[in-house]
Amino acid sequence: MKHISTFGASGHQLSELQLFRGSDDAPAIARRLAGCAVMRVEAGQPVAHGQQARLYIVLSGALAVAADTRTGMADGTVSKVLPGESVGEQSVLDEEANLASITALEQSDLLVIEADLVWQLIDESNALARNLLRLLSFRIRAANAQLRRRQKLGEFYRQLSMIDGLTGLYNRAWLNDVLPTMVATAHGAGTPLALIMIDLDHFKKFNDSHGHLAGDQALRTAAQVLSGALRPTDCAVRYGGEEMMVLLPDTSDKVAAAVAERLCERMRQAVVFGDMRLPLPHITASLGVASLQPQQDEHALIAAADAALYRAKEAGRNRVALQEQPA
Numbered sequence: 001m002k003h004i005s006t007f008g009a010s011g012h013q014l015s016e017l018q019l020f021r022g023s024d025d026a027p028a029i030a031r032r033l034a035g036c037a038v039m040r041v042e043a044g045q046p047v048a049h050g051q052q053a054r055l056y057i058v059l060s061g062a063l064a065v066a067a068d069t070r071t072g073m074a075d076g077t078v079s080k081v082l083p084g085e086s087v088g089e090q091s092v093l094d095e096e097a098n099l100a101s102i103t104a105l106e107q108s109d110l111l112v113i114e115a116d117l118v119w120q121l122i123d124e125s126n127a128l129a130r131n132l133l134r135l136l137s138f139r140i141r142a143a144n145a146q147l148r149r150r151q152k153l154g155e156f157y158r159q160l161s162m163i164d165g166l167t168g169l170y171n172r173a174w175l176n177d178v179l180p181t182m183v184a185t186a187h188g189a190g191t192p193l194a195l196i197m198i199d200l201d202h203f204k205k206f207n208d209s210h211g212h213l214a215g216d217q218a219l220r221t222a223a224q225v226l227s228g229a230l231r232p233t234d235c236a237v238r239y240g241g242e243e244m245m246v247l248l249p250d251t252s253d254k255v256a257a258a259v260a261e262r263l264c265e266r267m268r269q270a271v272v273f274g275d276m277r278l279p280l281p282h283i284t285a286s287l288g289v290a291s292l293q294p295q296q297d298e299h300a301l302i303a304a305a306d307a308a309l310y311r312a313k314e315a316g317r318n319r320v321a322l323q324e325q326p327a
């Protein structure tokens, strides 16, 4: 940055500077600014702002202001500051060194106003105070909008990490996150909670006979059967390889058993296409149903459904087994 002139000698007018628009006593303010430095900064060069808080007003050229790098808000957002616009007003107001990284996009001439003088001018000029408030309000709105965008993006990626890529069902991470709350809610409200564990039958054989890609397609088909057969409040999860799970909040054991029978039947009827012309053999599934018992936690609920599933396999597969009732 090179000192090339003062504002008074630069030929620029107060009316060019947005922050001073509408000033009641423009000549007096122009006189106060007359001795302020005009600095030249070459394209690509940083605007040195050091520890001293200063207000920079672009007289010609353009600056790029990158988002704050120290507070972790840096996300590649760059705003452009054009002639008449200012940068650094916030550092002047909160007396913090400027955290943004400012560089010249082209050769630029900048009016530099030291913090002390900015404060004196705020005391003297209502127009400057008003313009500053407007500018800050605009900046706060822009920052809020950016935060909201970032939150939405964060939520999007969070949800994405909870979805199984192959089937589109919720994954184990989602289950670990949500099931403890579902169990606590059911205990707290005294409402039932049912869980159905589903395992495709002889799936190893299916894979071995038709290939892993056909196996993947069968898993997708099974997931569609589950998603298509449930109420909006029910959730389907891919629990592991060919093991899936359905959570049925507020559902009695009798209703859950009926749902499991329906899923078993639809699974039997589902058609798996290896490609569009070639239907593969039907798949079947074994299902184990459990209902949340008093004092039971999520692990015990899963174990009960797993035990029922095991009995369904033992009894010949392609069927539903209910949890054993306490004697």
Ligand SMILES: Nc1nc2c(ncn2[C@@H]2O[C@H](COP(=O)(O)OP(=O)(O)OP(=O)(O)O)[C@@H](O)[C@H]2O)c(=O)[nH]1
Pocket (backbone or CB within 6 Å): 166, 199, 200, 201, 202, 203, 204, 205, 207, 211, 212, 213, 214, 215, 216, 219, 240, 241, 242, 313, 317
């Ligand atoms: N294609 C495909 N196969 C998978 C995937 N995840 C697990 N598997 C397969 O699922 C099969 C599960 O086999 P097993 O646990 O022996 O059970 P099974 O052959 O279904 O026999 P039963 O459960 O006793 O009826 C294994 O061959 C796994 O490789 C997957 O994402 N895609």
